[in-house]
Amino acid sequence: MKAKGQLFIVSAPSGAGKTSLVKALLDKIEGIEVSISHTTRKSREGEIPGQDYHFVSQQVFQQMIEQGDFFEHAQVFDNFYGTSKKLIEQKLAAGIDIILEIDWQGAQQIRSLIDECCGVFVLPPSKEVLEQRLRGRGQDSDETIARRMQTAVDEMSHYQEYNYLIVNDDFATALEEFRAIVVTQRYKCLRQKQNNNELIALLLN
Secondary structure, three states: OOOOEEEEEOOOOOOOHHHHHHHHOOOOOOOOEEEOEEOOOOOOOOOOEOOOOEEOOOOHHHHHHHHOEEEEEEEEEEEEEEEHHHHHHHHHOOOEEEEEEEHHEEEEEEEHHOOEEEEEEOOOOOOOHHHHHHHHHOOHHHHHHHHHHHHHHHHHHHHHHOOOOEEEEOHHHHHHHHHHHHHHHHHOOHHHHHHHHHHHHHHHH
């Protein structure tokens, strides 16, 4: 019997490089996917609906909350984000590892429902670098960047709630650390036992 997939929660303050690390990881490891969240925010240039996010109105989002469609949902700045319960359950049951890119609030909700999830928090090397990365996007106003920087301190204070911590200073190093975490989780005894039931039975007979 194939083991259930592993659920990874990846959180970071905006600008720490979380999304870039996740995208790069997908090119290095098979059998892992990113959960596509629903959000009420407007799409940014280059984002593809259904691939980057499911973009919905606040009315539709509220209806989904009332119907119990989300594993977790949270408000981040002026927008709402949520994780589809049905999609996650189907993928994990098929043995596929899933990455959730969510904030600490959503992570707390997920941990209360799924004990075996693995949390990874990504930190920037400094506040100065974090602000530079936010400004480098060229997408936010000075006011928005100031708000994000204020929020970042509160977000980073929750790093101890996670299983692993990555400092994204050198991208290649951070990516290798991320890959090592995923591989380590895949070789845990329980998962290996489930994946190799027949072999173990033969060896112990």
